[in-house]
Amino acid sequence: MTPVALALVLLSAIANATWNLFAKRAGGGARFIWLFEALASLLYAPLALYVIAVQRPQIGALGLAFLAGSVLLHLAYFLILQRGYSVGDLSLVYPLARGTGPTLSTAAAIAFFGERPTPLAIAGALLVAISVVILVGGPRASRGAGGAGWAIGYGLLTGVVIAAYTLWDKRAVSALLIPPILLNWSNDVGRTILLLPLALRGKDAVRDLWHAHWREALGVAILSPLSYLLVLTALVFTPVSYVAPAREVSILIGALMGTRLLAEGDAPRRLVAAGAMVLGVVALALG
Numbered sequence: 001m002t003p004v005a006l007a008l009v010l011l012s013a014i015a016n017a018t019w020n021l022f023a024k025r026a027g028g029g030a031r032f033i034w035l036f037e038a039l040a041s042l043l044y045a046p047l048a049l050y051v052i053a054v055q056r057p058q059i060g061a062l063g064l065a066f067l068a069g070s071v072l073l074h075l076a077y078f079l080i081l082q083r084g085y086s087v088g089d090l091s092l093v094y095p096l097a098r099g100t101g102p103t104l105s106t107a108a109a110i111a112f113f114g115e116r117p118t119p120l121a122i123a124g125a126l127l128v129a130i131s132v133v134i135l136v137g138g139p140r141a142s143r144g145a146g147g148a149g150w151a152i153g154y155g156l157l158t159g160v161v162i163a164a165y166t167l168w169d170k171r172a173v174s175a176l177l178i179p180p181i182l183l184n185w186s187n188d189v190g191r192t193i194l195l196l197p198l199a200l201r202g203k204d205a206v207r208d209l210w211h212a213h214w215r216e217a218l219g220v221a222i223l224s225p226l227s228y229l230l231v232l233t234a235l236v237f238t239p240v241s242y243v244a245p246a247r248e249v250s251i252l253i254g255a256l257m258g259t260r261l262l263a264e265g266d267a268p269r270r271l272v273a274a275g276a277m278v279l280g281v282v283a284l285a286l287g
Contacts, residue, residue, distance in 0.1 A: 001238055001242045001243075001246060002237075002238070005237065005238040005242070006246065008230045008231070008233055008234040009230070009231065009234050009247045009249075010246075010247075010249060011230055012226075012227045012228070012231045012234075012247055012250075013227075013247050013248070013249045013250035013253060014250070015223040015226050015227035015230070016223070016224075016227040016228075016247070016250045017250040017253035017254040017257060018223055018253075018257075019219060019220045019224045019227065020081075020090065020094050021090060021254075021257045021261065021262075022215075022217075022219040022220050023081070023082065024085045024094075024262070025213070025262075026212075026216040027082075027085060027086055028082070028209045029082050029083075030082070030195060030198055031198060031199055031205050031206050031209060032082065032213070033075075033079065033082060033191070033195060034196065034198065034199040034206070035206060035209055035210060035217045036217045036218075036220040036221040036224065037195065038192045039217060039218060040188040040220075040221040040222075040224065040225050041185070041188045041189045041192050043221055043225075044181070044184070044188065044225055045185065047181055048182055048185035048186075051179050051181045051182055052182065055179055057177070057178060057179055057182060059176075063176050063178055066168065066171065066176060066178065067172070067178070067183065067186045067187075067190070069168055070165065070168060070169055070172060070183060070186075071186070071187050071190030071191060071194070073164055073168055074165055074187050075190075075191050075194060075195075076161050077158060077161045078191070080154055080157050080158045081097060081154070084097070084150075084151055084155050084158060087150045087154065088151020088152070088154070089151065089258055089262070089264040090254060090257065090262055091254065091255050091257075091259055091262070091264045091266075091270060092151050092152070092258075093151050093154060093158070094155075094251070094254040094258070095132050095155075095251045095254060095255060096152060096155025096156055097155045097156075097159045097162060098132075098159070098162070098247075098248050098251050099128065099129060099131075099132025099133075099159065099248060099251060100132070100155070100156050100158075100160065100162070104159065104160065104162075109167065109170075109240040115240065117239070117242065120283050121242060121283065123280075124245065124279075124280040124283025125245040125280065126280075127276060127277070127279060127280030127283065128245050128251075128277050128280035130276075131251075131273045131274065131276040131277035131280060132248075132251065132277070134269065134272075134273035134276070167240060169183060169232060169235070170240045173232050173235055173236050174235060174236055180229055180232030180233050180236065184225050184228055184232065185225070188225060231247055248277065249278060251277055252274035252275070252277055255270045255271060255273075255274045256271070256274070259271070
């Protein structure tokens with residue numbers, strides 16, 4: 001992995017963990033998703049239209065199919081993730097989701113894309129995966145209070161969707177040459193349209209969410225697209241099997257946010273595991 005790619009991925013990790021903190025605090029479900037997606041569609045429209053005007057990308061039927069598929073995959077991701085946050089801690093759901101995703105992405109990239117990471121990179125990916133298990137407390141976590149079992153299930157399912165959209169979007173930006181900003185913006189617009197009927201049926205609920213959590217909605221609207229744009233840019237010239245695990249340094253940031261800012265507890269074990277995860281990321285970068 002080049003220094004530029006690593007910098008993009010690490011900046012993405014910071015933005016990703018931060019917007020997840022905002023989403024956990026808001027806890028607004030599908031209507032909150034519509035709110036920040038509508039804001040993101042407006043905020044990133046000038047940049048997307050500029051890219052369209054300057055680059056004039058040629059997107060055929062296959063490209064449109066990939067754009068539509070990406071919208072559906074990311075919508076599933078947000079819905080499942082928000083459900084997980086409604087029943088579990090940020091420091092439980094977030095590490096599970098972010099840890100399962102890259103492990104599956106790396107395995108699939110090797111199996112289907114023919115990518116061949118070095119032994120050091122593979123060791124780094126394995127260390128990241130093992131650290132996630134330690135971070136969430138292993139099987140004992142499912143017996144905890146507060147719906148931990150359901151939270152683990154939603155976290156794991158979110159990770160599966162992350163793996164799916166990472167591989168799908170990698171193909172879109174690297175093989176079909178869809179500009180990352182256009183892919184990301186079309187996702188925001190598509191999800192805004194799909195969730196519009198739900199928002200219209202609950203206009204009062206959306207209004208209440210805005211009054212109570214406008215800061216969180218604006219934060220997610222800015223940081224969620226930004227974090228993924230950075231990753232998509234890295235994917236243009238970097239293999240999935242390096243990018244997907246390396247961005248999971250966000251787990252360290254998420255663990256710190258959960259234990260320090262949300263007082264979710266069990267900080268020593270989670271921070272030790274997160275430190276081991278950083279070593280895994282370094283191994284990935286060097287590999």
